[in-house]
Amino acid sequence: MRWPRPRLYHMLMPPLPLLSLIGNTPLVELTRLSPKPGVRLFAKLEGQNPSGSVKDRIVKAIVEKAEREGRLKPGDTLIDASSGNTAIALAMVSRQKGYNARVVIPQGVPPSIVDLLRLFGAEVTWCDSHAGMKGAVDEAQRQADANGYYALSQFTDEENILAHYEGTGFEIAEALPKVDAFVAGIGTGGTIMGAGKRLREANPNVRVIGVEPRLGERLQGLRSLSEGFASPLLDIGQIDGRFLVDSASALKMVRTVVGTEGIVAGVSSGACLSAALRVADRMEEGNIVMMFSDGGWKYLPSRPWDATEEDAAALDETHWW
Ligand SMILES: Cc1ncc(COP(=O)(O)O)c(C=O)c1O
CATH class of the missing domain: 3.40.50.1100 (Rossmann fold)
Known part of the structure; x- marks a missing residue:
């Protein structure tokens, strides 16, 4: 029998060294989650990096x-x-x-x-x-x-910011003609500082939004600026807004995004989605880009998605990333 010729959906890739596959992650539109026709939501899927995160x-x-x-x-x-x-x-x-x-x-x-x-x-x-x-x-x-x-000192090395300026932010700016809001969780602050700077150069009116855990919650590795650990890389003056998200809402959004879009996202991605939907409520139209900094697969054995809101306190005892 003659086998049909394979269809080429993607550009064919030659074999490559693993580390060259870092970056150039996909930016995907979440069409089903957009709350208004004029507001478009995009997720930068960092779980596609070789070890699974940004x-x-x-x-x-x-x-x-x-x-x-x-x-x-x-x-x-x-x-x-x-x-x-x-x-x-x-x-x-x-x-x-x-x-x-x-x-x-x-x-x-x-x-x-x-x-x-x-x-x-x-x-x-x-x-x-x-x-x-x-x-x-x-x-x-x-x-x-x-x-x-x-x-390595990820909390103090400027290279952290530069990697996001030259990589993450550059890639988003190349992929979308205009970004109106950029939503990223704050850990070291490297992502929001570097990608935020690059996106502001492309559109001076972009709103750069940081996502933090609600005070008193150890939200899954996101750092609360109010709790006394301010990353030396973070310059609050460069951030236009901060949203506080609790564990239960972040996990609810993780369920929502897999249930509607089929994307298995990590907990900080859920937190970003929760904040992005609040940003979307305040906009009539525009493009919102969210960082989905890792995938949800590695958290599966801990079954965080099964938690109910009453379990929220127990969730706060776990670092999810
Ligand atoms: C899953 C996840 N989301 C968000 C962040 C925050 O990124 P940054 O350290 O660049 O602020 C981190 C950092 O540890 C992370 O692992």
């Missing part, structure tokens, strides 16, 4: 800067503090480049993430969840100083 971009950028500056040699140990995605990205990039990876993570990170880290061969050090991200950052630096490890 953090591949910054880890690659920071490590390659250190390499250019001659500060790394094969077999060196890289360390950073993270509640999930940066740790996974660090483990993946280290495997590709021949480094050892160590990560300091706060207690409460879901076991599925720790399993993934160990699978990648990363050494995991726990730190007390009450010490928060600051405690984890301090512990990573302490270990780096004591053992000669290379500390």
Whole structure:
């Protein structure tokens, strides 16, 4: 029998090195979730990066800067503090480049993430969840100083912002003629600072909106600026608005987006969607771009989606990314 010729839906890709697949993530329109005909919602699907999150971009950028500056040699140990995605990205990039990876993570990170880290061969050090991200950052630096490890310092390295200015923001500006609002969760602030700056250059009237956990909630790794950990990279003056989202609403939106659009998004993506819908309410027309910084797959074993609103307090004990 003669086999039919395959149809070419995409540009064919030659085999490529894994790390070259970082970035250039798709921007997809969520047509079913748009609340008004004139308001269009777009999600930047960062879960498509090789280790599954936006953090591949910054880890690659920071490590390659250190390499250019001659500060790394094969077999060196890289360390950073993270509640999930940066740790996974660090483990993946280290495997590709021949480094050892160590990560300091706060207690409460879901076991599925720790399993993934160990699978990648990363050494995991726990730190007390009450010490928060600051405690984890301090512990990573302490270990780096004591053992000669290379500390990535995603919370202070300007390369974090640059990776989003040259990558994330550039890609969005190229993909859409005009962005009226950009909605991103705030962790280190790298995404919102870098991509926000690039989008403001393209449209000075863009509204750059940050998403934070509601005060008192440890919303899944998003940092609350009111709780005393302000990332040194964050310049609040560059942000036009901040929305507070609680765990239950973020998880509800995660269910909504998979149920309506078929996208398995992570918890911070749900938080961004929740904020974006509130931004949409205040607009008659325009394009809103949301960061979907990771996919939801790795959280599945913890079954956060099953939680009811009454379980919200328990959810706050877990770091989802
Ligand atoms: C899933 C997810 N969303 C949002 C963020 C926040 O991004 P940034 O650190 O660039 O502010 C992070 C950072 O850890 C993340 O892992």
